[in-house]
Amino acid sequence: MEQMDKNGRLKHLLTLDGLSQSCLNKLLLQADQFIDEHQRLRHTDDLKDKTVVNVFFEASTRTRTTFEIAAKRLSADVISVNVATAATAKGESLRDTILNLQAMQADLFVCRHSDSGAAHFIAQQVKPGVAVINAGDGCHAHPTQALLDLYTIRRIKKEFSNLTIAIVGDILHSRVARSEIMALKTMGVKQIRLIAPKTLLPPYIEQTGVRCYTKMEEGLQNADVIIMLRLQKERMEEGLLPSLREYHRCYGLTLDRLSLAKKDVIVMHPGPMDRGVEIDSVVADGPHSVILQQVHFGIAVRMAVMVELTAGK
Amino acid sequence: MEQMDKNGRLKHLLTLDGLSQSCLNKLLLQADQFIDEHQRLRHTDDLKDKTVVNVFFEASTRTRTTFEIAAKRLSADVISVNVATAATAKGESLRDTILNLQAMQADLFVCRHSDSGAAHFIAQQVKPGVAVINAGDGCHAHPTQALLDLYTIRRIKKEFSNLTIAIVGDILHSRVARSEIMALKTMGVKQIRLIAPKTLLPPYIEQTGVRCYTKMEEGLQNADVIIMLRLQKERMEEGLLPSLREYHRCYGLTLDRLSLAKKDVIVMHPGPMDRGVEIDSVVADGPHSVILQQVHFGIAVRMAVMVELTAGK
Amino acid sequence: MEQMDKNGRLKHLLTLDGLSQSCLNKLLLQADQFIDEHQRLRHTDDLKDKTVVNVFFEASTRTRTTFEIAAKRLSADVISVNVATAATAKGESLRDTILNLQAMQADLFVCRHSDSGAAHFIAQQVKPGVAVINAGDGCHAHPTQALLDLYTIRRIKKEFSNLTIAIVGDILHSRVARSEIMALKTMGVKQIRLIAPKTLLPPYIEQTGVRCYTKMEEGLQNADVIIMLRLQKERMEEGLLPSLREYHRCYGLTLDRLSLAKKDVIVMHPGPMDRGVEIDSVVADGPHSVILQQVHFGIAVRMAVMVELTAGK
Numbered sequence: 052m053e054q055m056d057k058n059g060r061l062k063h064l065l066t067l068d069g070l071s072q073s074c075l076n077k078l079l080l081q082a083d084q085f086i087d088e089h090q091r092l093r094h095t096d097d098l099k100d101k102t103v104v105n106v107f108f109e110a111s112t113r114t115r116t117t118f119e120i121a122a123k124r125l126s127a128d129v130i131s132v133n134v135a136t137a138a139t140a141k142g143e144s145l146r147d148t149i150l151n152l153q154a155m156q157a158d159l160f161v162c163r164h165s166d167s168g169a170a171h172f173i174a175q176q177v178k179p180g181v182a183v184i185n186a187g188d189g190c191h192a193h194p195t196q197a198l199l200d201l202y203t204i205r206r207i208k209k210e211f212s213n214l215t216i217a218i219v220g221d222i223l224h225s226r227v228a229r230s231e232i233m234a235l236k237t238m239g240v241k242q243i244r245l246i247a248p249k250t251l252l253p254p255y256i257e258q259t260g261v262r263c264y265t266k267m268e269e270g271l272q273n274a275d276v277i278i279m280l281r282l283q284k285e286r287m288e289e290g291l292l293p294s295l296r297e298y299h300r301c302y303g304l305t306l307d308r309l310s311l312a313k314k315d316v317i318v319m320h321p322g323p324m325d326r327g328v329e330i331d332s333v334v335a336d337g338p339h340s341v342i343l344q345q346v347h348f349g350i351a352v353r354m355a356v357m358v359e360l361t362a363g364k
Numbered sequence: 365m366e367q368m369d370k371n372g373r374l375k376h377l378l379t380l381d382g383l384s385q386s387c388l389n390k391l392l393l394q395a396d397q398f399i400d401e402h403q404r405l406r407h408t409d410d411l412k413d414k415t416v417v418n419v420f421f422e423a424s425t426r427t428r429t430t431f432e433i434a435a436k437r438l439s440a441d442v443i444s445v446n447v448a449t450a451a452t453a454k455g456e457s458l459r460d461t462i463l464n465l466q467a468m469q470a471d472l473f474v475c476r477h478s479d480s481g482a483a484h485f486i487a488q489q490v491k492p493g494v495a496v497i498n499a500g501d502g503c504h505a506h507p508t509q510a511l512l513d514l515y516t517i518r519r520i521k522k523e524f525s526n527l528t529i530a531i532v533g534d535i536l537h538s539r540v541a542r543s544e545i546m547a548l549k550t551m552g553v554k555q556i557r558l559i560a561p562k563t564l565l566p567p568y569i570e571q572t573g574v575r576c577y578t579k580m581e582e583g584l585q586n587a588d589v590i591i592m593l594r595l596q597k598e599r600m601e602e603g604l605l606p607s608l609r610e611y612h613r614c615y616g617l618t619l620d621r622l623s624l625a626k627k628d629v630i631v632m633h634p635g636p637m638d639r640g641v642e643i644d645s646v647v648a649d650g651p652h653s654v655i656l657q658q659v660h661f662g663i664a665v666r667m668a669v670m671v672e673l674t675a676g677k
Numbered sequence: 678m679e680q681m682d683k684n685g686r687l688k689h690l691l692t693l694d695g696l697s698q699s700c701l702n703k704l705l706l707q708a709d710q711f712i713d714e715h716q717r718l719r720h721t722d723d724l725k726d727k728t729v730v731n732v733f734f735e736a737s738t739r740t741r742t743t744f745e746i747a748a749k750r751l752s753a754d755v756i757s758v759n760v761a762t763a764a765t766a767k768g769e770s771l772r773d774t775i776l777n778l779q780a781m782q783a784d785l786f787v788c789r790h791s792d793s794g795a796a797h798f799i800a801q802q803v804k805p806g807v808a809v810i811n812a813g814d815g816c817h818a819h820p821t822q823a824l825l826d827l828y829t830i831r832r833i834k835k836e837f838s839n840l841t842i843a844i845v846g847d848i849l850h851s852r853v854a855r856s857e858i859m860a861l862k863t864m865g866v867k868q869i870r871l872i873a874p875k876t877l878l879p880p881y882i883e884q885t886g887v888r889c890y891t892k893m894e895e896g897l898q899n900a901d902v903i904i905m906l907r908l909q910k911e912r913m914e915e916g917l918l919p920s921l922r923e924y925h926r927c928y929g930l931t932l933d934r935l936s937l938a939k940k941d942v943i944v945m946h947p948g949p950m951d952r953g954v955e956i957d958s959v960v961a962d963g964p965h966s967v968i969l970q971q972v973h974f975g976i977a978v979r980m981a982v983m984v985e986l987t988a989g990k
Contacts, residue, residue, distance in 0.1 A: 091469065100720035116443060116468070123441040130742060132738060133738070147952075150969055151739070152742070153969075155742070155743060155973070155976050156746070156976060323456035343464070343467040346468060347468070350469060404782065405782045429756060430781060433756060437782075635773075635777060636769035637773060639770070639773075656776055656777070657780070659781060662781075
C-alpha cells in the first residue's frame with residue numbers, strides 16, 4: 052500500500068483505510084507524548100529546521116489553523132499557500148505547484164483539495180523523504196480528523212472492544228465518516244451504528260457490518276459514544292432533506308434523546324456546529340460533550356503524525 | 365472590574381477606563397524595557413512556547429501587523445485568523461470560534477471586532493490563564509493605541525501634570541479618543557481640550573472636565589501636545605461634515621496654526637494620515653511631529669502588555 | 678550608484694545593472710554556503726532577531742513564498758503585508774506605508790510593485806542600515822531571479838566565458854530578461870542570443886552586443902544554455918502575437934529544436950510554465966531541464982542576498 056514503506060513504516064498519511072491496529076495504536080500512543088501532566092500541549096523541537104507547507108486548494112481556515120499550530124509547537128518553519136488564489140490562477144498544474152514547493156525544500160506537505168484522490172496524486176509526485184498529510188480531499192478522506200476521534204474515545208473510554216458507537220448525520224457525503232468507520236472497525240469496536248435519513252446513508256453500507264437506523268431513538272439506545280456530523284446546507288438544495296427544522300425534529304441531538312444512551316455516554320462533533328440544527332446547545336455545552344477536548348487532542352494527534360512522518364529523515 | 369484579578373493584577377486589556385495611575389505607570393515602565401540604548405526594539409524570549417492568536421473580525425492590516433511584530437519579538441508562536449472570511453462564513457458563533465481556538469492552546473487573544481463590547485464578551489468566555497487584548501471594538505475602545513500615546517507623551521515630555529493637550533477631529537466616532545481622554549485624566553494632565561465641529565463632539569462631554577472648542581485657533585493656544593485624529597470619509601456621507609476641503613480649511617493642522625501652540629509642542633496622529641485633509645505634509649514631516657515615534661513605541665507598548673498579561677501563567 | 682555604499686558594499690539589491698563581476702561573484706559564492714553536502718538547503722541563525730517584511734503591492738504567491746522560506750531558513754521573523762488589499766485602501770501613500778513599517782523595526786524590505794522604479798523609490802525612503810530587495814517592479818528588474826539564473830549556470834557549467842546562451846520569448850516585456858542580459862555580459866558570457874518575434878524584441882537591443890534571431894532554429898544552434906521566458910497571454914490581446922498555437926509552432930521548445938543545441942545544453946525557465954505553449958512537457962521534464970534546480974538554488978541565492986544586506990548591521 053502506497054502510504055507505507057517496505058518496512059511497514061508510514062511515509063504519508065492519506066487515509067486510515069488499510070492501516071493496521073498496531074499502526075493506529077502507535078500514532079495514538081505518540082500523541083500522548085505531546086500532552087503534559089497539566090493537560091497542556093507541549094512545545095518541542097521535533098521539527099526544528101524542517102519546513103511544513105500547507106497547500107490548500109480549498110479554503111478551510113479551521114483545518115489550516117490546526118496544522119499551523121501543530122507544526123509551530125514542533126518548532127517547524129510553516130508556510131501557508133492558498134493555491135485557490137495563487138499559482139493555479141496563472142494556469143500552473145497541481146503537479147508543477149507541488150514540485151516547485153518541493154524544490155524549495157519542503158519536508159512535509161499538508162494538502163486540502165476538493166477532488167477525491169488529490170492527496171494520493173500529490174504523494175505520487177514527491178520524492179522519497181518528503182511526506183504528505185491529507186487534510187481532506189473531496190468526499191474521500193480526512194484521516195487526522197478520524198484519528199483524533201479515535202484518540203478522544205481511547206483517552207476517555209480506555210479501550211474499544213466494549214463500545215457501541217453511533218454516528219449521526221450525513222454519512223453519505225461526510226469526509227470524516229468514511230475514514231472513521233473503517234478505523235473504528237480496525238480498533239475492534241463492538242458495534243457501529245449509523246443514524247440518518249435514508250437519503251443520506253450510503254447504499255450497501257450494512258454489508259460492512261455496521262447497522263443502519265433511520266430512527267434516532269432506536270439508534271441511540273445504550274450508546275457509549277455519539278458522533279454527530281455537520282449538516283451541510285447544500286443537501287437541502289439538492290432535495291435530499293426537507294428542511295433544517297424537520298431535520299432537527301428527527302435527528303437533532305436533544306437532552307431527551309441523549310438520555311436514551313448510556314449514563315456515561317460521550318458526545319462528539321467535528322465542528323463547526325450548527326447549534327439548534329444537528330445538536331442542541333444544552334447538549335453541546337453539557338457534561339457529556341467532549342467536543343472541545345477533541346479540538347485539543349487534535350493538535351496532539353497532528354503533532355504525532357507530523358513527527359512520525361518526518362522522523363529520521 | 366473584570367479585567368483585573370483579585371490581587372489587582374491585569375488579566376485582560378479591554379479598556380483603559382478604570383485603570384489606576386499606578387497600573388498605567390507599571391505598563392509604561394515595562395515598555396521601557398523593550399527599547400535598548402540604541403533606541404532599537406529588543407528581541408526577547410518572554411513569550412517563548414506561548415501561542416498568540418490574532419482574531420480579526422474586521423480587516424486591519426496595520427493593527428494586526430503591529431501585534432504580529434510585537435509577539436514575534438517576544439518569540440511567541442503567532443497565528444492570525446481573519447474571521448471575516450473564515451469560520452463565521454460557516455455560521456459558527458463568536459463564542460464557538462473563541463472556545464475552539466482556546467482548545468488549541470491559545471495563551472493570548474488579540475481581538476478586533478466591529479461591535480462595541482465584543483472584546484469584553486470574549487474575555488468572559490475564556491478560561492483563567494488565557495488573556496485577551498482589545499485591538500479595537502466598534503467605537504468603544506482601542507486601549508493599546510491610547511497607551512502608546514501616553515507612552516510617547518511621557519517619553520518626550522517626562523510628566524503629565526503641566527501639560528495642555530489638544531485633541532482635534534472626529535471625537536464622537538473615534539475609538540482612540542474615548543480611551544485616551546479617560547487615561548490622560550488619570551495621568552493627571554493639566555488640561556484636555558477637544559477641538560471639532562459641533563457635529564463631531566460628544567454631547568455633555570464637558571461635564572467630564574474637558575474643554576471643547578469649535579475654533580481651532582482658540583483650542584491650540586499654548587498647547588504642549590496636539591493629537592490629530594483621522595477623519596473618516598463616511599462622515600461626509602452622513603451629512604456631519606460639508607466637505608474635505610471645508611474640513612481642512614477649518615480644522616486642518618497647518619504650519620500657521622501650529623505656531624499658536626507652545627514652541628516645543630509635539631504633534632501626534634494614530635495613522636494612517638490623510639495628508640492635506642486633517643494635517644499638512646509640512647507639519648506631518650516637520651520637527652514637531654512624533655508620528656513615527658508613536659509607531660515605534662507602539663511595538664514596545666504592545667510587547668509590555670503581552671508580557672504583563674502572560675507572565676507567570 | 679545608489680545601491681552601493683562608499684566602501685563598495687551592497688546596501689540594497691535593486692537591479693543587477695551596474696554590479697561588478699566581483700560583486701556578483703561574491704553573492705554567488707555566498708550562496709554556495711547555504712547548500713550542504715547532501716544538496717539540501719541549510720538552516721542557520723544568520724538573521725536571528727531580525728525582521729524581514731515582505732511588502733507586496735502586487736500579488737505573487739510564488740515569489741513571496743520563496744523569500745518567506747529563505748528568510749525563515751535564516752531564522753528571521755517574517756511579516757508579509759499584502760498592500761494591495763491593505764493600507765493603500767485607506768489612501769495611505771507608499772512612502773507612509775514604508776516609513777511606518779520601518780518604525781516597527783523592519784531590518785529588510787522585500788518589495789514587489791507594478792510600477793518601474795518603485796523599489797528605488799522605497800530604497801530612497803529608508804534610513805541607513807535598513808535594506809531593500811527588489812522582488813520585481815513593473816517591467817524593470819527582478820534581480821534575484823536573474824541572480825539565481827547566473828548561479829544555476831555557474832553551478833552546472835562552472836564558468837561563463839565559453840558559453841553561448843539563448844534567451845527565448847517575450848524579451849520586450851520581461852522583468853527577468855533585462856536584468857539577465859546585463860548580468861550575463863558582466864560575467865563575460867561569450868555570446869548572448871535573443872530569440873523572439875520582432876514585436877517582442879526591444880528596439881536597438883543589438884547595439885548592446887547581443888544577437889537577435891526571429892527564427893528559433895537558427896538561434897538555438899550550438900547553444901550551451903537555453904533560457905525560456907514565460908509568455909504572458911495579455912500580449913495576444915495587445916495584438917503583438919497571433920495565437921498561442923502559432924507561438925508554439927514558431928517558438929515552442931520541442932525535442933526537435935532542442936537537438937540543435939549542444940549535447941549538454943541546459944534548459945531554464947523562471948516558472949510558472951505554460952506547458953505546450955513555450956515549452957513541451959517532454960523537454961520541461963527531460964534530462965536537460967534544470968528548471969527545478971533553479972527553484973532550489975533560488976532559495977540559497979535569496980538567503981545569500983539577505984545575509985549580505987544585513988550583515989554587521
